[in-house]
Amino acid sequence: MARKISILLSLLLVPLISLIAQNNDQVTLKNGSVIRGNIIEIIPEGNVTIDDAAGNTWVFSMSEVGQISQVEETIISTGDNFKHGWANMTSIGFLVGSQNSMQVAPFSLITSFGYKNSLGIYTGLATGIETLNINHIPVFIDLQYFLRDKEVTPVFILRGGYAIPSKISSDNYYSYSGGIAGSIGVGLKIRSKENFAWDVGLMYRYMQVSYSEYYDWNDQEYEYTDILNRIEIRLGFYLN
Numbered sequence: 524m525a526r527k528i529s530i531l532l533s534l535l536l537v538p539l540i541s542l543i544a545q546n547n548d549q550v551t552l553k554n555g556s557v558i559r560g561n562i563i564e565i566i567p568e569g570n571v572t573i574d575d576a577a578g579n580t581w582v583f584s585m586s587e588v589g590q591i592s593q594v595e596e597t598i599i600s601t602g603d604n605f606k607h608g609w610a611n612m613t614s615i616g617f618l619v620g621s622q623n624s625m626q627v628a629p630f631s632l633i634t635s636f637g638y639k640n641s642l643g644i645y646t647g648l649a650t651g652i653e654t655l656n657i658n659h660i661p662v663f664i665d666l667q668y669f670l671r672d673k674e675v676t677p678v679f680i681l682r683g684g685y686a687i688p689s690k691i692s693s694d695n696y697y698s699y700s701g702g703i704a705g706s707i708g709v710g711l712k713i714r715s716k717e718n719f720a721w722d723v724g725l726m727y728r729y730m731q732v733s734y735s736e737y738y739d740w741n742d743q744e745y746e747y748t749d750i751l752n753r754i755e756i757r758l759g760f761y762l763n
Contacts (some may be wrong), residue, residue, distance in 0.1 A: 614759025
């Protein structure tokens with residue numbers, strides 16, 4: 524499982540980073556100093572003017588210059604400079620399953636609070652409540668990758684954690700212990716104001732719900748694990 528998650532995260536990060544070849548002017552002085560940037564002006568038998576990468580402007584007499592050339596540099600581009608900061612996402616939805624299931628489409632409410640960095644990667648903690656055989660409280664690590672920073676922004680979503688039952692036992696016969704849970708899918712952030720966007724998501728949910736049943740007439744206890752494979756349909760809002 525951990526290996527699959529590592530591979531998925533690697534694939535998500537590939538579009539973030541690209542190598543770009545960029546040509547820069549280079550002025551090499553007779554004393555060995557090297558200045559790289561964009562040459563603004565060359566006056567033969569006079570001066571050479573060059574702007575460096577830091578925004579400084581240098582003017583050298585041609586008598587100080589040993590060589591003027593152009594070099595190719597490989598730089599790492601991390602795509603758009605995303606607006607970064609703390610954010611909250613809250614959404615409601617349904618875990619749609621088979622018609623043969625006892626819970627065809629349980630209700631789900633999830634809120635996530637975390638931080639989106641300048642690379643467009645959001646990391647947060649999500650929790651809420653979901654109405655399964657009994658209510659469960661999911662606790663997820665929430666990872667999202669924003670493909671761009673526009674009015675309509677597609678995102679990749681990966682969540683993993685544990686579903687905690689809202690109660691431990693019922694009627695002295697049933698005991699509940701929850702189980703692992705996770706989601707993977709895509710979403711859209713549709714911005715209507717500077718710090719507000721509608722949040723739409725479509726994901727696949729895997730969840731295990733474990734419980735036991737005790738019969739006092741024969742002093743026997745039976746263990747059960749329900750495995751839920753569901754389509755998660757969500758609508759909510761995004762604040763940053």
